[in-house]
Amino acid sequence: MARFTDKNAPAGLPIQHEGFLRHRNFRWLKIAVALSIAALLAYLIADVEPRPNGGTWIGYTLGAISAILIVWLTLLGVRKRSINPGKWTLKGWTSAHVYLGSSLIVLATLHTGFQLGWNVHTLAYALMMIVVLSGFFGVYYYATVPARMSDNRGQRSQVELLEAIRALDRQLRDAARPLDDQYVREVKRAIRKTKIRPPFFGSLKSVQRSCATDRALKRLVRAAQTADEDQRRAIEDVKAILQRKSALLLRTRQHIRYKMLLRLWLHIHVPMTLALLVALSAHIISVFFYW
């Protein structure tokens, strides 16, 4: 199959899709950069006494913008699920979410006036930074994983991968029939014990090594060396199927791993966002009460 190698060249794909990062020729990147520069200039130019602080007029302005931004960025979760008619696109929202979210690093940091401590205010800031940084992971994975996932999957879907594994299981049962009892048991155990889903931690290589399919494969390789002619041929058949299954398992596990990568960061991003909203409320209320 002719593989498309020059995938990063924008003119390469015959059908051009415009991804969320390039949305409208980087419109939200430009806006976010302009916003950050404006905030930085204002911060540098504004001569506030006694020192830059969240409580000055520039501090309030930056804080208000940041708070509004945070609330709006959170609403992406609602936007995604609320499919009402209208001229919006989720891609546009994602693009704005990414770039404006990134600009928070500048805006919120300037808002602190670099006064950090062990208090609820800094907690809100820290949570926000965690959210933004976890978002960067998300962007990185979204930008890199899908192509790798497509390569790994070949032209098959996940359903087809799983079906192919089941089909190999059926073949294994048939092919194992002429074998000695102990090997039949071994093959059946391999079918039963093989878990497709990889564990959360651990490299795929080690997962492969400890997989029941590979263990059965190893035993049969050893058995083939000592078996008589007839048995050996039968063992070779089973071996070939086990090898195919092992390769397919690797692909499928890789696929599941990729899918996990695409979701993993969200398990930090979303709960931290909720925590941030709580801390942000506490920050705002406490500032107004104890001022």
Added chain:
Amino acid sequence: MESVRIAIVGSGPAGLSAAGRAAERGISHVLLEKAPHLSDTIYKYQRGKYIMATPDQLPLRSDFPFEAGSRENVIGAWDDTAAAKGIIVRHNADVVSIDGSRGAFILTMKDGTAINADFVVLAIGVQGNPNKVRAPGGDLPFVQYQLDDPKEYFDENIIVIGGGDAGIENALGLAADPEQGNIVTLLQRADGFPRAKEANAQALYAAKNEGRLDFITEATLNRIEKGGSGESPYMAVVDTKDGEARMPVDRVIARLGAAPPRKFIEEIGVEFTGPDREAFPVLSPQYESTVPGLYIIGALAGFPLIKHCMNQGHDVVEFISGNTELAPPDTPLLEALFADAPVKRSVDDWIEHIRQDVEILHDVSPLQMREFLLSSDIQFKKRGDTIINRNDIGSSIFAIVDGSVRVQIDPDDKSKTVSIKEGSIFGELGLISGRRRTATVVADEPVTLLEIPRNATLKLMASVPGVKRRMERLSMERQVGQLFGRLLSPKAIDEILAGAEFLSLKAGETFIQEGDRSTDIFIIRQGSAVVEKKIGGKNVFLSYVLAGNYVGEMSLFYEGLRTASVRAAIKTELARLPGEIFERILRESPDLRRAVEAQVAKRRRLNDYIEAKRESFSSVVDMHSEVARFLLEEEGLSEATDALVIDETLCIGCDNCEVACADIHEGISRLDREAGSSYAYIHVPTSCRHCEHPHCMTDCPPDAIHRGPDGEVFIDEKCIGCGNCQRYCPYGVIQMAAVPPKKPGLFSWIAFGAGPGPGEPPKEWIASKKSRNGESPPKLAVKCDMCAGIKGGPACVRACPTGAAKRISPNEYVKLAGGGGED
């Protein structure tokens, strides 16, 4: 002997309606029915069969009610009305002869009794008597000629004889539910099922593949004999092409068609229009036959639709009663159609005027005119009014009844126009391809236009051979006229047309081979083609040619050498125009040759460029070719007008497209993102492509599938859930689904966790809802409608967070692929 004013033979829709009118007017009458119940033909329909009330626009004029519905509802309503109106029916009255004439008819029954009548209304239909099984054993009690309810039979060995629609529908019905345990075998005399609807034949093959039933072609029943074992005492002996086969049999259902009742009618003295099978009795406009006082209505008179029959039953009694001024029931509708006309004419005059003026309609009968006019539109335009715009969606054709129009042939220069005169048509390309209008048409003077929808035109072409012939001639003339930038003389066009030859190709068949010597030019009348060139041993995609365009003219400028190969991308209809004629025309007229050469110079430069660089072409071109092949041929985008394509380098597999689709369309997603194939990071999910010639429309009994104003192919509320469209769609994008119950709103879900959340609700949730209010809604065909009428456009694209989902039309794709071959 009993004496009546009107004797009505046959109690189908026509006869019943006639009896109803007679009873209403207090005319002495008798309705003679050979069966022990009314309306035998419809009575014999399979239980639950859905009966349609077409043509929709035609008003019903009868004392009997009729609206679309199940066989039971229709028959029930008729039985009730017959009783309520006091109609005098004589059941089991099989009329064997009719003698005499107006004022003195004698009708004799099979049992020897007779009736005197002043007038006879013959409404016996065309069903006649069913052909019987003639093989020995054909008179056994379990040999039957109808199947009322397939659900009544359990654990039987059933042989269905006859591969027409009736036989296939019966066999499928008997085998539909495996719980019933029937072993069904269908015997078909022919090789294949040429008389059956394609959908039925396909369903039969599918059922055989799934092991639900069996059929044997080229097989006939030889005899039924004793000798079975166990619960089946009889065996059927069947002659097959591989010899005699024996099978146990508990029931035979023979659907062998019927002998038409023509002989009986000729014996009465009625003349027919001709000797062939399709001929009808000669009738006056009041339905009176050549025997005075004997009227013929209904299917026998050539009107197969129930509503027509019922209207005729009403009208014929009015005519007999002396009300000869009665206008047809559709007259008020037609009057409304012509209400805005600047010239006042009666409906009949209008119909005659249109028929005489518009060339393609010369062969249409006034009755057929009335029928299609009901679904058409009449427009009156002032000079300078725009009738259609280039790139509009629309597939109707326009006939110029009065006046003339101008077609803007160059989108960049509005002053370049050609005129189309009174009596001709335009917009006929819409019949060929489902694509957008190719040119803007403006009224040149005050015009009267008849706009005929695509379906009505196709129906007219199918039922009137003259319309088809004239349409094809006209569209060919136009297409040939377009060759070489409209430089051919009318004489040359005539000559080329005379030599034209029509071809029908399957997908993938090559009709121009690179390196061959030939100067034939091909017009693509339907379908599309792919132009390829061998470069470095590989076929490189050059361009993609849509219906309505032509290929092959370049060889005229390369000494007859074909510089590229062209093959059909899908099933394609071609016209081959002989090259010798072109060669001679160009030889004889150097002026024309120079003009044509100037026209094709751009194409030649591209060709020469490719020729010069053929060895150094990069792998990118190769890539384009491969992707083009994948999309256009494997994925069927060559017949698509709009398809969802996903970029796998951007798709994160979140399925938000499906969620959005389900949410915007009452809870059923019309696309399956993960299914479907991929190539080079391009994924074509299982989702409607809105084909040029939608396969799903092939056989929709209630005519519920249409193309909407934005080009979308959609299913309307007339869907009866028969599943034909699902079987016809080669891309598997139609599903049969029931609308799930309404979910709580998004806010209640976010705030209180109420309901299943966005997207398609899970089965368990639907089931939990259903148990509360009992009945589940019917399963209907569901497919993508391109989110027509929804602001913002397709939800799948709008809801994609990364921009991976995009809808494209192949026209766009052709541009991107950069071949640029076609004009």
